Every structure is written in C-alpha cells, then in structure tokens.
Amino acid sequence: MTSDQPFRLARGGRIDRTKPVRFSFNGRNYTGFAGDTLASALLSNGVHIVARSFKYHRPRGIFGAGAEEPAGLVQIGRDAARTDPNMRATEVEIYEGLEAFPQNCWPSLNCDAGAVNDAFSRFLPPGFYYKTFMGPPGNWMAFERFIRCAAGLGRAPDAADPDRYESANRHCEVLVVGSGPAGLTAAVTAARSGARVILAEETPELGGALLSASNEQFAIDQKAPSEWIADITAELASYPEVMILRRAAPVGYYGDNLVVFNQQLQDHLSTDDRDPRAPRQRLWRIRAGQVVLATGAIERPLIFDGNDRPGV
Numbered sequence: 001m002t003s004d005q006p007f008r009l010a011r012g013g014r015i016d017r018t019k020p021v022r023f024s025f026n027g028r029n030y031t032g033f034a035g036d037t038l039a040s041a042l043l044s045n046g047v048h049i050v051a052r053s054f055k056y057h058r059p060r061g062i063f064g065a066g067a068e069e070p071a072g073l074v075q076i077g078r079d080a081a082r083t084d085p086n087m088r089a090t091e092v093e094i095y096e097g098l099e100a101f102p103q104n105c106w107p108s109l110n111c112d113a114g115a116v117n118d119a120f121s122r123f124l125p126p127g128f129y130y131k132t133f134m135g136p137p138g139n140w141m142a143f144e145r146f147i148r149c150a151a152g153l154g155r156a157p158d159a160a161d162p163d164r165y166e167s168a169n170r171h172c173e174v175l176v177v178g179s180g181p182a183g184l185t186a187a188v189t190a191a192r193s194g195a196r197v198i199l200a201e202e203t204p205e206l207g208g209a210l211l212s213a214s215n216e217q218f219a220i221d222q223k224a225p226s227e228w229i230a231d232i233t234a235e236l237a238s239y240p241e242v243m244i245l246r247r248a249a250p251v252g253y254y255g256d257n258l259v260v261f262n263q264q265l266q267d268h269l270s271t272d273d274r275d276p277r278a279p280r281q282r283l284w285r286i287r288a289g290q291v292v293l294a295t296g297a298i299e300r301p302l303i304f305d306g307n308d309r310p311g312v
Contacts, residue, residue: 004031004045005031006044013035013040016033017033020033021036021094023041023098026102026109030042030045030047036093037091037094038100042089043062048062048310049109049110049310050074051072051073051103052112052114052115056115056121057112057114057116059310061310061311062090065090066090067091068298072090073086074154075100075101075154079159080158080159082161082162083155085103085153086103163281164279165281165282168283168284169285170284170286171286171288172197172198172243173197174190174198174290174291175259176198176294177259177291177295178208178294179200179206180207181220182296183208184208184233186294187232191241194241195241196242197236197242198243198245199243199244200259200286201246202247206233210226211225211229245261248261253291259286260283260284260285260286263282263283
C-alpha cells in the first residue's frame with residue numbers, strides 16, 4: 001500500500017503507479033493513479049460512502065465493478081453547462097482535476113437530513129404518496145411541488161452545452177460487442193476470412209475478464225493472457241477492414257441488426273487536454289450482417305436486508 005492510499009495494494013491491477021492523478025470528491029482532494037476509475041480511487045483512499053439512496057436516503061457505496069453498478073451514482077463537474085449527473089463511479093475514469101460530488105444529500109453526505117425517511121420507512125411504502133395526497137380535490141396540486149422537489153438524484157446542467165457531438169453510420173458484415181476472450185476470438189476469426197468487422201468495447205482496454213487473469217496461473221493458446229491479448233489486438237489492427245471502437249457502450253439493439261453505441265471520446269481527458277474542435281462523444285448507428293454478443297456474464301449477489309449498505 002502507499003502512505004496516502006491506505007487501501008491500495010502495492011502491486012497488481014490495471015493502473016500505472018508512476019503516474020499519480022489528483023482529483024476531488026465531496027470537496028476533499030485525493031490522489032489516484034492513471035487507469036483508476038473514480039470507484040477504485042475512492043476505495044483505495046478509504047472512502048466507502050459515496051451516495052444516498054433515492055427515497056430513504058440510506059448510505060450507498062460501491063456495489064459493482066462496471067456497468068452493473070446500481071448505487072454509486074455521483075455528479076461529475078461543477079460547470080453549469082458540462083456537469084453530468086447520475087454517473088456510475090465504476091465507469092468514470094479519473095483525470096487530473098476531476099471534480100466529483102455526492103448526490104441526493106443535504107447538508108452533507110455523512111449527515112443527511114433526508115435520512116429521517118429511513119426511520120419512518122415502514123410508513124412510506126412504494127407509491128404511498130399517490131394514495132396519501134390524493135384525498136379531497138386540490139390536495140395533490142398542493143403537495144405536488146414539494147414531492148417533485150424531493151424527486152430525482154443529480155442536478156441536470158442548466159446552461160447551454162458548449163461541446164460538439166457527432167453521429168456516424170457504418171455497415172459491416174460482422175459486429176462483435178465485447179472484447180473478452182470470446183469477443184476477440186470471434187473478431188479475429190471473422191477478420192481472417194476477409195470480412196468487414198467492427199469490434200466494440202465499452203471500456204478503454206480490450207481483454208474483458210482476461211485483464212484480471214493471472215499470467216502465472218492461466219494460459220490461452222499456450223500464452224499468458226496479457227501476451228495473447230496483445231497479439232490478437234496487433235493482428236486486428238493489421239487488417240484494413242477491421243474497426244475497433246473503445247469506450248463505446250451499446251445503447252440499443254434494434255430490428256435488422258441495427259445496433260447503436262455511444263462512444264466517449266474526450267470525457268476521460270482533463271480540461272486542458274480536451275480539443276474544443278473535436279467532438280466530445282459520438283453516436284454510432286451500425287448495421288451488421290451478423291452480430292456477436294460477447295458481453296460476458298455477471299453473477300447476481302445474494303439478496304438480504306441491508307445487503308447494499310457500505311461495509312456489508
């Protein structure tokens with residue numbers, strides 16, 4: 001572990017320990033490393049409570065590891081035009097100067113006045129307000145304003161967005177969604193046949209589950225996982241008919257093999273490194289002859305009372 005990050009392992013993981021990155025959360029400054037997500041950087045610094053639940057304002061921490069994260073939702077940035085609410089801490093890549101804030105809490109994250117709802121949760125079942133405040137004529141209109149003020153999580157930007165965005169259309173013979181061992185194998189097999197291939201991955205790195213596999217204990221095609229990933233990636237890059245999309249999250253799968261992706265192009269860069277002439281994000285509409293869904297699987301955790309509270 002490092003002195004300023006008490007829960008950081010001395011080695012391992014997908015980070016570069018030679019490149020420290022300074023960021024802030026909840027008004028306090030922290031240090032992470034290049035390759036960290038906001039979730040991993042906060043956990044390494046001993047920060048376990050990152051949000052409050054929607055209705056009862058119960059403490060919420062990091063529950064998942066990626067797109068499946070249901071609880072660690074934060075606000076990114078303070079700029080009135082560029083602030084992003086409800087961002088999963090597990091999917092936010094930290095960069096120099098990143099500012100993140102907790103949501104749905106007042107006056108502070110650790111001392112939230114809304115937590116009083118938890119004490120009366122037995123009297124506040126789902127949808128209770130539709131029955132409680134619908135009495136005599138005019139009742140709902142009197143309470144609606146207060147109910148709407150209590151609804152929602154993050155704060156939507158309230159100024160004109162200064163960034164540029166693009167949309168693009170592509171056709172291919174094989175579209176592979178996910179770049180784990182199955183996705184990489186499918187992509188390289190199709191590429192070797194001469195097909196036009198698009199490989200889409202929602203994270204910055206190709207490899208999927210292989211990225212956390214031990215080189216000493218696991219082998220694929222008699223190669224260490226890192227070596228196999230590097231060889232397949234290099235081979236895919238050598239084919240002119242292959243396109244690789246990183247940081248491209250699928251939005252929807254529609255009829256006739258139309259798949260839509262949202263690709264983040266500059267969200268992981270610091271303000272000084274962003275190019276104002278380049279788009280911030282790109283929406284891809286890809287029509288494919290065949291679609292290979294190689295997105296892997298995530299085990300469902302056991303459900304019990306309080307299972308999603310930090311520290312449980």
